[in-house]
Amino acid sequence: MSFLKIEKLKKSFGRVEVLKGIDLEIEEGGFLVLVGPSGCGKSTLLNTIAGLETITDGTISINGRSVNDLHPSERDIAMVFQSYALYPNMTVAGNIGFGMEIRGVAKAERDAAIARVAETLQIGQLLDRKPSQLSGGQRQRVAMGRALVREPQVFLFDEPLSNLDAKLRVDMRTEIKRLHQRMGTTIVYVTHDQIEAMTLATRIAVLKDGVLQQFGTPAEIYARPANLFVADFMGSPSMNLIPATLDADGADVAIVMKRDEGAPLVLPYAKNVPELAARKGEMVVFGIRPEALTDPDSADRNARHVSELDCDIEVIEPAGSDTFAVTRIGGREIVARLRADAPIIAGQKARLAFNLDKAVLFDPQTQLRIA
Amino acid sequence: MSADRMAGAGRSNKLLRALLYSVLILFAVYYLLPLYVMLVNSVKPLEEIRQGDMLSLPTLFTLEPWAKAWSSAQIGVQPTGLKPYFLNSVLMVVPAVTISTVLGALNGYILTKWRFRGDDVIFGLILLSCFIPFQIALIPAARILGMLGLAGTTTGLILIHVVYGLGFTTLFFRNYYAAFPTELVRAAQIDGASFFQIFRRILLPSSAPIIVVTVIWQFTNIWNDFLFGVSFGDFDSLPMTVALNNLVSSSGGVKEYNVHFAGAILAALPTLVVYIVSGRYFVRGLMAGAVKG
Numbered sequence: 333m334s335f336l337k338i339e340k341l342k343k344s345f346g347r348v349e350v351l352k353g354i355d356l357e358i359e360e361g362g363f364l365v366l367v368g369p370s371g372c373g374k375s376t377l378l379n380t381i382a383g384l385e386t387i388t389d390g391t392i393s394i395n396g397r398s399v400n401d402l403h404p405s406e407r408d409i410a411m412v413f414q415s416y417a418l419y420p421n422m423t424v425a426g427n428i429g430f431g432m433e434i435r436g437v438a439k440a441e442r443d444a445a446i447a448r449v450a451e452t453l454q455i456g457q458l459l460d461r462k463p464s465q466l467s468g469g470q471r472q473r474v475a476m477g478r479a480l481v482r483e484p485q486v487f488l489f490d491e492p493l494s495n496l497d498a499k500l501r502v503d504m505r506t507e508i509k510r511l512h513q514r515m516g517t518t519i520v521y522v523t524h525d526q527i528e529a530m531t532l533a534t535r536i537a538v539l540k541d542g543v544l545q546q547f548g549t550p551a552e553i554y555a556r557p558a559n560l561f562v563a564d565f566m567g568s569p570s571m572n573l574i575p576a577t578l579d580a581d582g583a584d585v586a587i588v589m590k591r592d593e594g595a596p597l598v599l600p601y602a603k604n605v606p607e608l609a610a611r612k613g614e615m616v617v618f619g620i621r622p623e624a625l626t627d628p629d630s631a632d633r634n635a636r637h638v639s640e641l642d643c644d645i646e647v648i649e650p651a652g653s654d655t656f657a658v659t660r661i662g663g664r665e666i667v668a669r670l671r672a673d674a675p676i677i678a679g680q681k682a683r684l685a686f687n688l689d690k691a692v693l694f695d696p697q698t699q700l701r702i703a
Numbered sequence: 704m705s706a707d708r709m710a711g712a713g714r715s716n717k718l719l720r721a722l723l724y725s726v727l728i729l730f731a732v733y734y735l736l737p738l739y740v741m742l743v744n745s746v747k748p749l750e751e752i753r754q755g756d757m758l759s760l761p762t763l764f765t766l767e768p769w770a771k772a773w774s775s776a777q778i779g780v781q782p783t784g785l786k787p788y789f790l791n792s793v794l795m796v797v798p799a800v801t802i803s804t805v806l807g808a809l810n811g812y813i814l815t816k817w818r819f820r821g822d823d824v825i826f827g828l829i830l831l832s833c834f835i836p837f838q839i840a841l842i843p844a845a846r847i848l849g850m851l852g853l854a855g856t857t858t859g860l861i862l863i864h865v866v867y868g869l870g871f872t873t874l875f876f877r878n879y880y881a882a883f884p885t886e887l888v889r890a891a892q893i894d895g896a897s898f899f900q901i902f903r904r905i906l907l908p909s910s911a912p913i914i915v916v917t918v919i920w921q922f923t924n925i926w927n928d929f930l931f932g933v934s935f936g937d938f939d940s941l942p943m944t945v946a947l948n949n950l951v952s953s954s955g956g957v958k959e960y961n962v963h964f965a966g967a968i969l970a971a972l973p974t975l976v977v978y979i980v981s982g983r984y985f986v987r988g989l990m991a992g993a994v995k996g
Contacts (some may be wrong), residue, residue, distance in 0.1 A: 346896040379889075382889075382893060384889050384892065384893075401894075404892045404893045405892065405893060405894065405895030409893070410893065411890070411893050413886040413889070413890060414886070415884055415886050417884065417886035417887045417889065419890075419891070419904075419905055420887075420908075420909060421905075421908035421909060430891070430894050430896075430904075431893075431894035433894055434894055434895045434900060435895055457831075478890075478894075516856075546944050661849060
């Protein structure tokens with residue numbers, strides 16, 4: 333049963349439609365990440381869940397109760413803002429306790445709750461400080477403390493890590509995940525960082541221009557992107573997308589890709605797929621992730637379908653744990669991910685293994701995945 | 704060689720600095736000269752002024768002119784001194800400054816944090832009131848005060864000054880609050896704080912610098928106002944500025960320049976005090992913000 337449910341949600345600012353009919357749901361204790369490029373409407377969507385923005389049409393319900401007409405404070409939610417939004421004139425304890433103070437919770441009870449949260453987040457020694465005396469990471473913790481102390485039904489996070497430096501961001505990411513595992517409260521989390529989305533989410537919603545592109549588990553979104561946008565947006569380095577032509581022999585399908593010199597590249601794609609074979613001769617976009625394109629020694633031994641081909645390596649980029657090699661197929665730069673000590677040299681030919689189990693095909697016209 | 708050049712640079716730097724300071728000091732003296740003349744002559748007996756040298760220090764020091772200006776000089780027809788009018792001004796300025804500042808702060812808060820359709824137009828209209836010359840509004844204002852039964856009262860003057868001040872106070876607070884993070888207001892909303900709780904607990908504590916600016920601006924303008932005071936004031940409500948005019952231009956008898964100078968300083972004193980006292984708070988507020996970031 334879904335805990336947070338959003339149905340046919342529309343939001344317009346004047347004549348501009350920002351959210352164009354969003355349907356989402358997440359089960360209790362789930363971690364829903366809204367991801368997309370800037371201006372896709374993900375923050376607006378979060379604000380409508382919080383009640384900070386009114387909605388034009390549709391319904392939002394939390395735990396079976398429609399919250400459309402409820403004030404933010406009555407929705408049983410807590411929010412962590414991108415800028416942390418700590419009250420500058422109050423101490424850390426004052427910040428965490430402000431909501432309780434407004435609700436008229438007795439001082440002793442308030443102090444106990446503040447102490448409990450401070451313990452969880454290890455900010456006990458900071459309680460008497462003002463926000464201006466805290467570092468970025470500490471402010472982040474206090475902002476989370478203010479949310480935690482409410483013990484809400486849903487936590488809302490609006491790009492909470494985007495103001496931290498790279499190292500701290502990774503630490504806090506882990507901490508948020510740990511916190512979620514321990515408390516099991518439902519979370520909705522907005523980010524433009526697809527790695528954050530992949531690592532944190534139990535469900536990802538990819539948005540673009542106010543339209544939901546795909547909604548699924550991180551694994552689904554990564555392995556079976558619904559369209560070219562999702563394929564390109566999720567994953568780093570992003571998926572190789574190569575223009576190709578379909579060829580068929582009976583119901584067996586092969587992919588034909590042009591090369592700058594020499595014969596076209598032909599990869600047997602799948603056997604006995606009549607629907608796909610019916611598209612013989614049509615243009616497609618062949619998508620393969622860098623890790624599915626590697627040196628033959630590193631190729632997945634369990635894969636049913638691996639083809640090896642010689643490719644011209646243009647550039648190699650050693651990244652420590654892996655080596656990325658850039659080659660060129662179908663007029664596109666293609667990135668392959670090899671093991672760190674793979675014996676390849678820039679400017680020479682190298683044998684690359686294509687794991688076709690992991691490959692996907694898109695229709696260039698509709699942009700949708702067809703296989 | 705580079706040391707030479709640096710020494711040379713240091714020398715010319717010093718020279719430039721000396722030049723700069725002498726120009727600044729010259730300007731300061733020029734601006735302070737009238738104040739000096741007023742101060743010196745307000746503590747001289749009248750005969751000494753008559754002898755002609757306005758710039759010399761008093762040979763016989765006396766506070767008589769100050770006492771006279773304050774409590775017994777002829778203002779219009781009454782020998783009351785400036786005292787009752789000083790009180791009139793205080794009774795007018797304090798409520799007018801307070802009310803216009805509070806309303807301006809509320810306007811700024813609403814115009815930036817509780818946006819509504821057409822708020823820009825409303826703000827534009829409020830802003831427009833800053834550009835309306837006082838003289839245009841005199842007759843309509845007189846009509847309205849008459850209709851409200853407030854003609855000639857301090858309350859009437861307060862109303863006029865509040866209405867006239869609103870444009871500026873709203874402008875000050877709106878621009879200040881426009882830079883105030885809206886996420887704080889949203890966080891407070893989620894915490895359940897009401898419209899006024901957010902204003903009082905979140906915005907006001909961070910507003911000290913703009914409150915000081917607004918108070919200085921409003922206090923100076925309203926205290927120094929002459930036109931509204933002379934147009935709408937009565938004996939019970941005439942402000943200090945009008946009384947000073949009456950003191951100086953009272954016909955008959957000799958012109959008591961020393962009393963006039965003392966009266967003028969008395970009239971200017973409150974604004975001076977406001978500048979000195981709150982000006983320091985203003986700077987302190989800015990510095991605190993700068994250090995804490």
